[in-house]
Amino acid sequence: MILNVAVIGLGNISLLYDDKKETQTVLSHVKALYKNKNFTLKYCVDIDTTNKIKVEEFFPTVSFYTDISIIENNNDIDIVVLATPTSTHFEIFEKLKKNKNIQYFLIEKPLFDRKHTLDFFDKSIEKKLIINYIRVFEPNIQEFQKQIDTLLFGEPQKIIGTYTKGIKNNGSHFISLINFLFNNPKIHDIKILSSQKGIENDLTLDIMAIVEYKEKQIPFYLIGLDESKYSVFDIDFYFEKAKVRIEDTAKTLTIKKATQDTIYSDYTTLVDTKKVLLDFDNIMKYPYEYVYNILHKNTFQIDFVEHERKNIEFYKHLEQKEFNNE
Incomplete structure (x- = not known):
């Protein structure tokens, strides 16, 4: 079964660190998804549409939105990649936590800023959290x-x-x-x-x-x-x-x-x-191998x-x- 992924935030680590299909490295989320046959990029969400064309070069059928509320209740999302500024993480979790179809959240570090700590976090989805301190996956x-x-x-x-x-x-x-x-x-x-x-x-x-x-x-x-x-x-x-x-x-x-x-x-x-x-030149492939193996x-x-x-x-x-x- 191919796992559907939604990437929220389309900056450096999501795309721009490695945005060429022909290169041998795997240094971005989009490139890692493209290289792994067990995943497909179903949705992208970013308030800026500048990188929409670049993403479509990897995944021509991806649905691109500027508002997360459009997909928050979708039942065809298996994995959410959260690569937005840390200060936005808590608000995004509040929108997505009721979606029972989401199996894991892969989150860029750190999890929260000083305002929103783990003390205020919904315990029901703690086991779904994977924080991308990338070296631990190597x-x-x-x-x-x-x-x-x-x-x-x-x-x-x-x-x-x-x-x-x-x-x-x-x-x-x-x-x-x-x-x-x-x-x-x-x-x-x-x-x-x-x-x-x-x-x-x-x-x-x-x-x-x-x-x-x-x-x-x-x-x-x-x-x-x-x-x-x-x-x-x-x-x-x-x-x-x-x-x-x-x-x-x-x-x-x-x-x-x-x-x-x-x-x-x-x-x-x-x-x-x-x-x-x-294998730091391909370091972003390992979080996805981890997710697949956990599942x-x-x-x-x-x-x-x-x-x-x-x-x-x-x-x-x-x-x-x-x-x-x-």
Whole structure:
């Protein structure tokens, strides 16, 4: 059975990041739907019709509307993709929550702004929510999560990440990734060490936090850099028996295992053991594979609402901290 999809909001992530049929990448929702035979784009809704022609190049029969109320009660919608500004999410959910035919909502992060929190959200559709923190869907990162859980590399020792472009804009991907990999760890302490300009009002912060995983407290450092020099998104995980590095620019996950030095026998050094290419050029195809597999009970279901609660908790801790230069 082909699943009917309604895309609400037709900007960068929905279309413009990858709006050419002939390219081999999959970096937008429309391109991902076009490449997956299990889905079809039934409806598009956007107040701006500028991109209507581009969408029709992928799906000539798509119905395009500027008002969501036209489709809110349609019984032929299986999946809703919500890619509008965060401030509009709550209002859209209020319009669509009574439509029992919708099986899942695939939502661009974050779920809500400060005004509309999870406390005001209708609990009846929580299990239908899939929040598109895209790295958690990548198969090699999911495999890494299993390796952490089974302590394949020993107990975690420290986590160090570097990023640019704001603690909420890009830093949120770090927080989400940590919550996914370490099963929503408990936060014991957060300190803001320094701050610099990010994007608009979103500061790029240096942060030190303590998180708890399997009854062990782990220092977590998040280092913000000046985006005017270059963009960066890297994270190093130090374990008892290995170091694992995820590097966005190189699109790699590198494992270095602790090995006795061949010359100096008293030393143990880290040696490259495995380098995996992360499929970030096709990253948008994986949320749809996840949706399809969930519907056919072929994979475990991620608790995205609890995941988002932990993300929000992290930011609440940040807001409560005074600036600390010590």
